[in-house]
Amino acid sequence: MHDIQTFLSKLQSSIDEVSVLHAYKKLQAGSLLIDIREKDEVSGGSPAGAIRIPKGMLEMKIGQVATDPAQEVYLLCASGKRSLVAAFCLQQMGYENVYSVEGGFGEWKNRALPFEMPRTLKEADYERYKRHLLIPELGEAGQIKLLSSRVLVVGAGGIGSPVALYLAAAGIGTIGLIDDDIVDRSNLQRQILHTEQSVGSPKVDSAKQRLSALNPAIRIVPIQTRLDADNIETILQDYDLVLDGTDNFTTRYLINDACVKLGKPNVHGSVFRFEGQVSTFWPASGKGNAPCYRCVYPTPPPAELAPSCAEAGVLGVLPGLVGVICATEAIKILAGFGNLLTGKLLCINAATWSFDTYEIDQEPSCPYCGCTDPAHYPPYAHFEQSCSM
Ligand SMILES: [Zn+2]
The missing domain is CATH 3.40.50.720 (NAD(P)-binding Rossmann-like Domain)
Known part of the structure; x- marks a missing residue:
């Protein structure tokens, strides 16, 4: 299968897609929404309350935020394509209730749903605070808290x-x-x-x-x-x-x-x-x-x-x-x-x-x-x- 559209259509038949409104309501009710876009995309805005893990690190880090494979996990990217692929991977890992958010963050903004401009580390911060970032209890999130x-x-x-x-x-x-x-x-x-x-x-x-x-x-x-x-x-x-x-x-x-x-x-x-x-x-x-x-x-x-x-x-x-x-x-x-x-x-x-x-x-x-x-x-x-x- 060499054609991305064919691949995505195939995924659509096996992955449940939900609307941004549905994902927003679930987030409000305490479900896990993961923004899987890259750091430079997230710095321009991300749903308030979402967890942010770039797609490349999702499989490595999902266990830290979703310990129960039956837990509902909603994945959001920019347009709803990368989240389909990511949802497929999590399904393969054994997560039973994974959903891809249709239209992604673009649609989230179109619907005027609340988002924030999350603080991210600058290039120089990665170098300066490297030994902090290596400590799991502190990490990037902890360093951002200190900087704030x-x-x-x-x-x-x-x-x-x-x-x-x-x-x-x-x-x-x-x-x-x-x-x-x-x-x-x-x-x-x-x-x-x-x-x-x-x-x-x-x-x-x-x-x-x-x-x-x-x-x-x-x-x-x-x-x-x-x-x-x-x-x-x-x-x-x-x-x-x-x-x-x-x-x-x-x-x-x-x-x-x-x-x-x-x-x-x-x-x-x-x-x-x-x-x-x-x-x-x-x-x-x-x-x-x-x-x-x-x-x-x-x-x-x-x-x-x-x-x-x-x-x-x-x-x-x-x-x-x-x-x-x-x-x-x-x-x-x-x-x-x-x-x-x-x-x-x-x-x-x-x-x-x-x-x-x-x-x-x-x-x-x-x-x-x-x-x-x-x-x-x-x-x-x-x-x-x-x-x-
Ligand atoms: Zn006292």
Whole structure:
């Protein structure tokens, strides 16, 4: 059989074809619609909610999306010809309910059915993120999620430095960095974003320069200010996730209170001499009984018991260790894989090499994550207030 038309006519007699409207209704009802066109075709639009697997990879990847051979699978190409051939292959593989969508995406658009412009990786991204793309749990879909993500790193210091470097390297699309401080020579022992040359310059400027040199394709937003009760919601609402690398309780409580109110994940890292702590405070995660920071630490400790790094000292490498764990956690949350530190507190001691994870629960009486009426959410503490607490 050398004639494609004869071949397609033969396939039409053995493959069930359905209209785009029928396929759309099935997709709405939860059935699997696979857009089998090539990447450059898909980038011009693809049915919203469709899975995208180019025809050349369909047989290899179908098992990942359709585990049950009795499952209904709808295949869509540009005009309805390639989907016939693809449906034939899936039938040969044992899929019993495969359908080809008549008229393909051309007809889908003619009928004004909803479609989206899916984000795809650029040529340079395939090279840069190759080692991510090789991990099945991350892959192209995960990398696209990272590139579409927006993370706010609070503090461009000891924890914020490795966090920002690894998030930039991982291809987080937008990284906001907030810090009002200037680089001091004593910072360089641990704050690896900055160099001798940046002593005396704003930390966010030094950070932007370093991160942009590492990954020029992502957006770095330097915010040279201090988070306070008045600006926190405006700043946070532009981001999907907040990474708290601050070294003072005032800002920690403020970040917690705003994150709980806005439902954003708060990845928290802190250090003290040889000890570090990491957790994700995210009551809105829907994962078990995940508490907020206030559930675990209802009130700030007295000032004399809560010295900052500047006062207490810290082993320079420790914020690096804690920051790398924080960055790992952020990437897992954004790409959607693995077990998280929600409801868990990871405590590290670099002197004794202990890594202990403790279960932490939501406190039913917590006025923040326990608040059911947004109109009565506790007001944010102002700087002077929380200092005097
Ligand atoms: Zn709470």
